[in-house]
Every structure is written in structure tokens, then in C-alpha cells.
Amino acid sequence: MVLASHWVYNFGGSEADGNARMRNLLGSKGANLAEMTNMGLPVPPGFTITTELCNSYFAMGHVYPANLKSEVDVAIERICALTGRRLGDPEKPLLLSIRSGARISIPGMMEAILNLGLNDQTVEALARETGDERFAYDNYRRFIQKYSDVVLGIDQIAFEEIIEDYKDERDILFDADLSAEDWKAIIEQFKAMVQDELDEPFPQDIQKQLWGAISSVFSSWMNARAITYRHLHDIPEDWGTSANVQAMVFGNLDDNSAVGVAFTRSQDTGEKTLEGSFLPRAHGEDMESSSAKPLPLIRSEGSDVKSMEELMPDIFSKFLTLCDRLETHYMDMMKLGFTIEKGKLWMLQARAATRTPKAALRVAVDLAKEGLITESEAVARVDPRSLDQLLHPTISDSEKRVVFAKGMAASPGAASGHLVFRTQDAEEFVSHGRQVILMRVETSPEDVHGMHVARGIVTARGGMTSHAAVVARGMGIPCVTGAGAMHIDYKQESVTVGSVVLRKGDLITIDGSSGDVLNGDVQMQNPELSEEFATLMGWVDKIRRLKVRCNADTPQDAKAAREFGAEGIGLCRTEHMFFQDDRIFDIRAMIIATSEEDRRRSMDKLLPLQRADFEALFETMAGLPVTIRLLDPPLHEFLPNNRHDIAAMAHALKIDEDSLTSRIHAMHEFNPMLGHRGCRLAISKPEVVEMQARAIFEAAVSAGEKTGAPVQPEIMVPLVSIREELEFVKARIDSTAKAVMKEMGHEIDYRVGTMIELPRAALQARKIAESAEFFSFGTNDLTQTTYGISRDDAARFIADYIKAGVLEQDPFISIDIEGVGELIEIASERGRFARPDITLGICGEHGGDPVSIEFCERVGLDYVSCSPYRVPIARLSAAQATLRRHQRI
């Protein structure tokens, strides 16, 4: 860290020390005040104490560097010179505001302290100067209250009680009815109480006030709420906060005074209309008080409420020009804070406005069309994660909603699925091809993997910033939180609202945009995507190098993905197909068979079903490549595990129940993740490969004839770690291809490749590439084996890891670039060395994660593959990664 040559940066007046690019040093607020100063806008003078001072303050054990005091003194002198006022001056006292200001807004940080500089003397000067004694003493008591709360740590309630008691004794109902004398009396009681609590008086020394306030700003960086928020949002502690000290201006001096806040475009839609509100003759704090009724800046159609445009036309038009200047200057939609003091406009805040994802999209596209930014900049402006909110299906308007419970709309989109209460159940259901909604009283980091596989999340407790809400939004999964009417019984695995009981496995639907939890399954409709979305995606596709495919096992998923712009299927898992009722019997018969002939008989029965699966998929993906992974999971997953089902299976297969039980028992594995699965099955039971290959090739021919645009089937061999494994399986695929081509009299353009999902495969990539036409990085398993961590079991200690600071992020969410990433780089280099035109892709869940996609771009993969609804996110991320790679953003 290079330390700043000084700790204090001035703004206001004609020139500032900082500018908007110095946000990391000055915080957002301080940098923008400096920027506006340099633009020549009217900013009340002040200074920023840097974020580096904050870090130094904590590093040195809550002590300031020796030179800080003198730097602050000089900066105060500058404000005095510009305002003609002095701290504590009995005639023209300087009053200050102190505000925290981090790089981004962080809840829990210290709020503003206003009117610092008031004491028993200066309050009188303020009264004289404004000619309003009540105004002066009201401000003074507000200052004492706030300062005592924030700096001295005295509970607000004590002060409120004094005021309430005072009013009660005098039968006064409203604060507004208290006179200057009343406030003076109350202030005396305030001071007495402070003396009582602290054994020393409320500070009359303004230097003491000032340094108390500054220290409170910095200390608030480490308060519990701020720390929690930073953890939840992955914000490093060493960002620090700055402190901004600024001369007060007053929006409540006369009828030509006001305070206001403005957005240069609509926060909701992004439309180019000035939004915001203002309050004539008001204090900044009043904007947020419930009793105040802010007026609009521009009168809305049909309304009879007057607007700033009508009430203060001159200042309004000046302000409008200023808005345009700021948008042009910042090349963005802005949020502005301003105060009008006796007819003079002062700018107190300017920053890029937060906006809904929809608005963000529109603003980016509009700014590019207006010529303020380039198309690339527009692409760079939209957060890929935010797109997720636009892409979820919603409940069809025609549906009658049977609401089971209502909670908060914590993460948008609607989803249906089978109700489960535990992460393990979520994973088990999903591994059997059934979608789930995960329901918890509240979620914790242990539930993250269950949340990851769920279609939606619903909790009985927690609000918009609960773990469930934050994580769900991060993952782009619909979520309803705090549905308090639900009584969840984990033991019974049921949930009750009134007399309605739902159990594990029941279908439910949640609407994360409304907070509704519905009983049963409902009709969904796909989101209508805006014109701006299409425009932006057009630009995205011109920029990006990485192709985007989807992970899809069904024609429905494939169709959705294709509509979202998928350029092929990167992963079709065939195991889900085998769990269907019409074939599980034959699968089980195959597993239990002891001879190759018996196995082949079962496979022959499955062939037409499997072929039909692929035909439908190939028709949907006509003309695009489709990567099909051969059967992957351990076979015991297909077998029943309870007595009843075993008995049924024994009966169906006409075998002895006891011997079936013991055979199922014998198939138990200690570490199924590392067991008899993937290509290991293919080597033990080549009949399965031959059946799957035949189904694929036959389907490719017939679907190709039907659509006129054949797919290119890419057959992917899972869990290879030894070159010979791939060769063994490839030989069977090739001979099947030859046979089918001969039988059908039709050439088939197909490719054979492999997953790279084990460290040894990555290291042996040169040899493996001699037989593989493509690699697809299976980063889920690769992460598990590289770390030696089972994702299913990690929940037990990942929380301890994060708490102990051992791990900063879960490597199953964003790719571990140092470890897993190095293996991907090694495999890519070696694979390309052996086969320069090898196709490289990624099909783990990381394929839809923006951070991971940036890594994929850097390594030069050919495509990423992700779930259908993440395809646009991946496209946008890919484009941004390209821009970043070429340092164009």
C-alpha cells in the first residue's frame, strides 16, 4: 500500500484536491464532491479524511498519525476563509456536517452528524443570524441528541422521554408547538442527563466535538452490522471508510430554501424523465421523516400536487441544466442531493444512481444510443447477475392463485417443485431428475448446496437481508422469506398453515416477485424480454469470443435455452432419463444381471426409449452441436434402498428377496464419489456404452432427416483418468458408429471426447487428447478431487473455515483459480499441444458464474455451458470478459 502524502483532501470553493476517480481513497461521497467542485458546481466547502487513514487508525490500535491534527486544522482554516465563519465564533460561527463515506454504501455505518459547532454560545449567534431563535435551539437540541447517541453512546430513548415528559406536563401535543424557550429548558435537562450518565458535561469545546465525531465515523467501520454486511457481500475489510467534514447549508431558512433529491432517469424503468422530490423550507433530515410530505420535481399527470418546476421555476431550470451536465460528465444516470439556501442552489451529493435491473438495461442501451457511451461500455455497464431477475418465468396471468402462505418477495421469479426440508433431500431429489423447492425455518451456510440445486427457496423467518435472501439473489434463484404463518416440523418433514399440511415431496410453487407461496403446481409463462434486452444482447454477441451452450437433458430445457441464445448443448446427462418409470425396471434388471447376455437383453429393451429421448433433443437443437455424457453415476443409485421397494423389485425380477438385498448391500460403496462410476462402468459393462451410442447415432440420422439440419453429436466419456480408459470406450463407440452407418446407409458426423474432471486427467491431457476431439471441464468433480473435499460433506466444516478466515469463498460457487484453475490451464495447454484444434469447454456449475467465465476467457476455452436460464448471463459475462481481456473496460 502506497500511503497518501497527506490524509486530508479539500473540496468546495473553486478547486478540489481529489476527483471522481479517487473513490477508493476518498470514498464515493468525497470523490464526487471533489469532482463537482472541479466541474465548477456549487458545493459547500469541506474536506475528506481518507480511507487510508481509516486503515492506519485500526492498524495502530485506534490512534491517529501525528500529522493528522495539523492537516485538519489547515483544512478547517480553508473552510473559514471560504465561508467567512470560524468554529466557535460568537458572531459568525462555522457549523459542520460529518458523514462517513466508503467506496460503496454500507448499511450500519455512522449516519450524518449535522450542526456540529453548536454550543451554548454559538447557538445564540445562530439565533441572531437567522432571526429565528426557535430554529437555532431546535437545531442545537437535535445536535445534542444525535451526538450523544452516536459519539457518546447514550440511548436516544432517554432524550425522547425527556421531551415527552416535558410535553405531558404542559399538555403539549406536538413538537411543533414547543417554543424556543421550551427547547432551551429541554436542552438544560439534556445536558444534566449527559452529565449524570458520563460524569462529565456535554462537550462545549468544539475541537472535542469534532474529533469525537471523526472517531465515530472510523469506529463505525468495525461495528457489528457493518462487519456482517461486508461478510455477506464479500467486501474486504481493508477498503475502509473516509470521513467527510463539510460546512452546513440550510434548506429551512426561508421560503426560498429547500432540500431535495433527484434521479436523472426513472429508477424503475430507466426512462429518461427526471424523478425525485423536494421539500421547501426543510431540514435534510426531514426528507426521511414520516411527517413530511415531499413534493415532486415535476408534476405527474393528473396530480394536483405542485412541483418544484412550478414553485421555483428559475432554480429548477438551473438545476435541469446541471443534471444534463452531470449525466454528460459522468456518462451515467445520477442520483443527486441538493439544498437551496435563500435561493442559492448547493450540491451535496452526486453519484451513479442505483436502479432496477430493468432500468439498468435500458439506461445502458439509451446512453449508448444517445452517444454518451459506446456499445462496449453499455455492455460493460450491466451486471450479468442482475439479468437473472429478468429471465425467470413468472406465474401465468391466467392462473388462479391458491395462496398457502405469504412472505417477502426476496428474490424475483417464480418456481414450482417438490417440497423438501433438507439439503440432502434436495440433492437426492435432483439427482433423480426431480425439481425441488427448499423450505427452511431460516437458512445457514450449511444449506448452500441444497439452495444451489433448488429451483426456489422459502423460509419462515428472516427478511430481505437474511442469509436466504442474499444468497438466493446471488444465485439468481427465486426466494420468499419470512413467511411467518408457516409452522415447519423438521422431524415430521411437514409444514402447516392453519389446517393445511404439506409434506415432503408435495408440489408447491413460490413467487419471489410477490412473496406468494402456492399449494401445488401452476402454469408458468416465460418472461417477456424488452427491446433493450435484445439490443444489448446483439451488442454482446458482436463482442464475445466464448460460445455459450446449455446443460439440458430434456427438449423443454433445450427449447428454453435455445430461445435464450444457447449455441448448442454442452452437457446432456443421460442418467435422469433412466429414472423414468418406463425404464427403471430394465435398468435394474441390467444391474442385477450376472451374464453379458442378460445385460444385453435389458439394454435391447431400453434402446428404443433412449433413442426417442435423443431424437426429441436433436430435433429441438437442429443444426447445433449436442454433447451427450455417457452414463455416469454409480449403478447402486438406481437400486431401491428400502425393504418395500426391494421386495417389489425382487418380485418383478422373479428373484429371491434375501439374495437381492444382500446383492444391493454388496454394492454399497465407502466413497461413492470415488467409486465405480463414469467410464469405469463402461469398462465393466461395455454393453451400456454400445446401447447408448447406438441410440445416439440412430436418433441423429432420423432427427437429421426430419429437420434437414442434423446435429453434430458429441459423445462425452466421463471420469477418465487414464488414456487407455478413453481408448477402450472410444473403440466401442466407433465400432457402433460404423455398424449404424452401414445399417442405415448414412454418414454420421460425430465426435468423441471426454470430461476432464480428475487431476490426473488434467495432467495426462496430452496423451488423452490423442484420442479426444474435445475436453469438457467438469469443474464440480475437479474441485472435489483437487481439494479432496466432498461437496456433500463440506457443509460440516465450510462454515468453520469462513469463520476462521481460512477460506474466503466457496470454491463450488466460483472457480478456485489458483488450484483447480491451474489444472485447467495445464490441461488446456497440453491438450492443444497434442491436438491444436481440440475444442475446450466447461460444463460444471461454474459455467454460469461470471467470475468463472472471466477465467474461462482468459484461459482461452472455446465455450461455457450452463443451465438454460443462465445462458444470457453467460453471454453477457463472456462479452465483458472479452472486453476486460483486451482492456477495453
Added chain:
Amino acid sequence: MVLASHWVYNFGGSEADGNARMRNLLGSKGANLAEMTNMGLPVPPGFTITTELCNSYFAMGHVYPANLKSEVDVAIERICALTGRRLGDPEKPLLLSIRSGARISIPGMMEAILNLGLNDQTVEALARETGDERFAYDNYRRFIQKYSDVVLGIDQIAFEEIIEDYKDERDILFDADLSAEDWKAIIEQFKAMVQDELDEPFPQDIQKQLWGAISSVFSSWMNARAITYRHLHDIPEDWGTSANVQAMVFGNLDDNSAVGVAFTRSQDTGEKTLEGSFLPRAHGEDMESSSAKPLPLIRSEGSDVKSMEELMPDIFSKFLTLCDRLETHYMDMMKLGFTIEKGKLWMLQARAATRTPKAALRVAVDLAKEGLITESEAVARVDPRSLDQLLHPTISDSEKRVVFAKGMAASPGAASGHLVFRTQDAEEFVSHGRQVILMRVETSPEDVHGMHVARGIVTARGGMTSHAAVVARGMGIPCVTGAGAMHIDYKQESVTVGSVVLRKGDLITIDGSSGDVLNGDVQMQNPELSEEFATLMGWVDKIRRLKVRCNADTPQDAKAAREFGAEGIGLCRTEHMFFQDDRIFDIRAMIIATSEEDRRRSMDKLLPLQRADFEALFETMAGLPVTIRLLDPPLHEFLPNNRHDIAAMAHALKIDEDSLTSRIHAMHEFNPMLGHRGCRLAISKPEVVEMQARAIFEAAVSAGEKTGAPVQPEIMVPLVSIREELEFVKARIDSTAKAVMKEMGHEIDYRVGTMIELPRAALQARKIAESAEFFSFGTNDLTQTTYGISRDDAARFIADYIKAGVLEQDPFISIDIEGVGELIEIASERGRFARPDITLGICGEHGGDPVSIEFCERVGLDYVSCSPYRVPIARLSAAQATLRRHQRI
């Protein structure tokens, strides 16, 4: 492959085309016949068809290259010129022997065909020439029998029946009583039968005979027995065999004729005395027949059997000179085959003699002392694996043996342990620190891992070359096979002999040197190691660079290892200590505790016990480094898993049985290998680390004071994959060290390091080395994660892999140099880059495997660590690896 310029290499006469160094091309027999020719020894002329021809023969589909025939013709001409005989000549016919000859002897290969060249005409010439018609026709019928069997594929029994019938009809009892006329008549019946079976006559054309025999030699390379043997012994198919064609000489022509075989030193002890036997007036085949009574070469003391020395003193003394010449020339103990034809000595075979491990050791040491070879060469001569047989404990002579069953002495040494019948049970017992004897009806590749952890193996079926015997000898584990009286009941997990029943868990003892299976545990005695052993090990230690440590958890093991030359402990596993009865309660209490305080309370109780463990170990290893691994296995392994034990534990801990059951259930892991274990425990429960570190440091101080030679404790953190994990644990170790040093007023010289047993740790070695003073490669887990294969589950498919040719050797036995090896190389380089003086070692089971040790030398590790009884093997392997690295062998 570079093809030889010609396929045929001559020997005999005054000069040969080949020599002893061409063993790979000519096979052992051919190369040595050529070498003896060049030494000027009398060798009947002949030629060798090379092993490359063998490979070509199979590669081209059982077809010979065009130029082979003419090369063979030229070579036959040469024999004719040297012998003055011609093939098929009616006066002086040339008779030939044809023998196979691979690089090493391979059972199942074609045996010799003698007297090829006999037919209805030449047999008469042989009769005339020898003046012994019966001799000629007897040879002819033997040739027909053998040739028909080996080349024509007609069952020997048919020929034997003809002879028996012939004798029965004539009331003749013995073959010896059959006259020339009888044999002539029998030969006619032989020929008629061949005609009958094959629809063509027995070949009279001698060229046809010759090529039939040659093809049989090559074809026998691919017969089932040879293939099985090669698989069992890891012999590559492309070694091939050669065919040796040689002029016949006869040891049965007169009283000055004989055949014999000699060993230049004792096969059993290696003592320098000529051993062997000879048969005057006999055929080569007779040496192996049961009716012949071979005579000794030198009369043994007190015997009244005459010797060759006495019967043929001139030839004997000539032969003795020749033995010395051959030993000097070959610089080794030799096995020699010879024939004396009418007083002339012919050498038919010379090769390094097979010998017992004991003899091998003595011969190597003696040859070096005699100055024939250097000390380094002596070291290179001894197969490290063979040492194993000298190192096993034996049953104490004072013990009365209660023999339960008797089988074959299939692999030497004695061992006691708990009886188990299944690999899983073997592994489970061992993981709880209990030694096992694995009993099976017979073993298969699926049992290999169980065999690996067992102290001994016993089977009811199978012989000296059964799977159990071969694998056990390879692993150096005592083994008894074919104890047929045992009735094994897998279901009941019991074994019965007569009325005695032993069950799983019972103690038994096997003696692999006698074949005894004993009921119960018996007193063992350590092997007495010979003077030669000590001499050789002295040379070994001068040569080797790698240090050798041992894996030992108990003072007993440590003591044994130290006697075998261990230079420290490379792996002390602490988990076994926790299974002992006096502490399992506190361990369980710790696991079940929900607060840190409760955990600390349990740890405090364990501290003195754990400290005593280490004190005993440190005293035994005084002055040497001791590496202690912190607790590694998942904690649920310490918990009971059946109702009864759970109830007992609940009672002892005064908690509810149901809730204990559900807590144990909740600790179940899907993939325990990848679960909550290793340093992950330390991060969740730092109290355990602190207790273990304290026990180690306190023990180091007190043991050091007692012995005056303190150990250097090296604390090893298991399962690290992230730098921060190690830092977290190291911080706790360091602070504990500081505390103990302060309390005891004593400096402790300790080091902290880590296992490298996960791919990510290997990749991150540079960063990890910043906190690690040593790395120890845990190649068991590293192999599991690099391949993504659980060793416990691999048995299910490893057999399929070997059958399919996908895997040549089990990577859990010898290190996978390409995959796991590359990670070790990467980690070594990166670790040294960050910390040039880092200590690198290996402590997986590969640490005692000679092939793996050679790899460790090549990568430049500092030490290997292995089980106590493998320490001398590792020392010798290390010395050989050093020699090989510097190309001194």
C-alpha cells in the same frame, strides 16, 4: 523398434554372432551359448532365431518374413560343415534339438524337442552309427511322441496307451524290457494313429519337422499358461521368445558319456562349494525322470554314493577349471548344464543360478570380497524384495505349537493377528490399530488391499503359484496356502477344522516358513541376521543418499525399526492411540461435546495419557527426528455404530440414547475420504491440536532429560489444501510451544510441516512451503484424489481394468509416476523454490516399495518412510537407486 539386420544368430564352433549382453534379442539360453562359444568353450553348434522374429511373427499374423527361410538354411549349412552331418542324410544324419528361450524363464513355454531329424531312414543311420538299434528306435519313438504332442497337438496319453497295450499283450512289465523290434512295431502303431488323427502321415520331411517345431516355440509364447504367468509377474508381451536350434550330442552312448547339471556355489546358503548332480550313460531327459538316480558331483561327507570327481576324475578336473573360468567371466554364481559324449565335454547351458535370498546375499558379499565384483555391484546384485524373507520374525523355538491346520509354506515368516475373512474387515480392524490375519478360501485381485494391510494370509485352496502365494511373496507377507482341512464359512464368519471353530476376531498365528496355522497368539523371535547381511548393509549405507525412516506408532515398532537401521520416524499416526480402552471414553465425550469448555475438559483428561505415549516413543528414538501426524480420521470413526455400544456410551455420558443415536447419525458422511478429517478437524476443534502439541512438547522435554539425547519433534498437519489451513494450525502449535517452553524453562527444537496428499496442496506448494519446514508426501491419499479412486472401492473394478488392459499395475502398490509422480515433482520444485532447505519425504505405503523408492531418489526427496520390517529393503533400494541414478549399474 529397430529391427535386427538378420533374424538368425549362430553359436558353437570357434565364433558366435551374439554374446551374453544380447539377452533381450537372443533370450537367456541363446545369449549364453554364444558367450560360451566366444570364450572358447565346447558348445554344440547351432543358431538362435531372435525374439524380434517372435514379435514380427505375431504382428504379421503368424507369418514369417520372406528372408527367414534362407537365413535358417545358411545356418543349418554351417552346422553341417562343423559336424560333418546333413539333415536327412542316410549315412550321417544331423539331429537337432529345438528349445524356446525367453529373456527370463517362463513356465508354460514349449519344452525341448530332441532328436529332430529322425525319420524312417535316418533312424537306421543312427542305429548303424551307434551300433545300438534299440537306442536309435527308442529315440525315434520319443521324438514322435514329443513332436506329436507339442507340434501336432495329439494327446500324449494316446501314445502311452499304445505302449501299455503292447506290453500287456506280451506280458512285459517295464519299458526297459522292450527291444528294438518292439519299438519298431510300436512306432508303426504311432504313425498309424497320427495318420488316423490328422488325416496325414507323421512328417518324414525333415524341413517340415523343423519348421513345425520352430512355429511351436513361437506359438507357445501366447499359450494360456505363459500369458497368465506374464500377467502375474508383470512381464511385457513384447519381450517375446527366441528359438534355439542346436546339434544333438548324446550322453548315453557309452560309459564315457553322461549328462549333468552344476551350481558353482550352494543354492541354499551361497557357500562356495560345487553343487549338482550327474547321470552316467543317460539322456538329458532322464535327469528329471523319477526312476533315475543322479550321482553327486562331489561326494558328500559320510555318503557312500560315488561322485563324478571319483568316477570321471579327468573330465571333472577339466570341468572344475571351466566352472572357475565361467564364474570369473560372468562374475556370478552359475548354473551349468553339460553333456559328456564319449569322453568329450559339451556345454549346453550356462546362466546365473537362481538362489535363495540367503544365498544371494552371501554370494554377492563373497564375490565382492573375492574381488570379482565391486561393493557397489554386490549391492546392486541383491533384490531388495528378496530381503523381506530374511527379515520376518519367526515363532520362538521355545513355543509349543498348537497346530490348527497345515498348508503349504507359500511365503516365509510368521505372524499373529485377529482372524478376518474379508478385505473390509481387515481394513477396519487395522484402522483401529489391530493386526489381522486374512483368511480366504482363495484370494482374487479384489482382496489385494486386504492382503496389503494384513500381517499374514492363509487360504484353504491353491498352491505355491496361486494368487495368494504370488502376491504375498511380492508384498513380503507371510502366507500359508492350501490348508485344505479348513472349512471356511463366510456367512458365519468362522472356520472349522474337526471340532475346533475359530471366529472373526479370534487370535491366530501362521508360519509361512513351515505351513503351520496355529490357534492363538505365540511368542515370536526376531530373525538372526547374518554377518553378510551386516556387511552388505554397511556398503548400502555408504552408497545411498536417501535417508530411511519408519512408520511407527508404538515403542515396540520403533524399537524394531531402529534395529533395522531406521534413521527416525517419518510417520507416527496418533489415531490408534485414541482407540485404547482407557481413553476412548474421553475421545467420545469430546466429540459429542457441544461447547469448547466441555471439549477442553475431555482433552485435559487425555493429555497425560497422550504425553506418556510420546515419552515412550521419544525415549526409544533418542537423538533422532520423530514426525508426528496430528489426528487425521473423521471423528465419527471413534463413535460406536451398533445399538448396544451406543446405549453403553449414552449411559456413560449420561445423555439420552435417542438423541445420541441421532447425533451419530447426523455425523454420517457420504464420502468420508473427502470429509471432515485431517486439518479440517483442527480448524473446527483447535483444542485437539493444542492438547496434542502440548503432549508432544512436554514429552520431548522430559524424554530428552531422561535420555540426554532429545528427539527433534516434527509436527505434521494432515490434509492441507489451502495455505491458510496450515497457518491456522501452525499458529496454535507455535503458541503452545511458547507456553510449554516458558512453563518448563526449556528450549524445544521442533519443526512444523505438512502432508502433501491432495492435488491442490502439490500445486500450492510454493505458498504452503512458506509456513512448512517439511513436506511429507502422503501418496495413499494423493493417489486416491489424483485418480479420483477410493482404494476401498477400487476392488470392484480394478480387476476389470487389468483384464481389459486399461491398467498395467495397481497404482496403490507402486507409485503412478506419470500422474501422482508429476504432482510430487511439482510440489518438490515449488516447495524448494520457496524454502531451499525444506525437508522432503514420503510416508505412504509406497515408501517401502523399491520402484517407488527409485522414483523418490530421482526426484531428490530427502527420505522415505516405511513399515519397520521394510526398513532394510528401503535402505537397499535407496542404495540401488543412487547407483542407478549415477549410472553405476
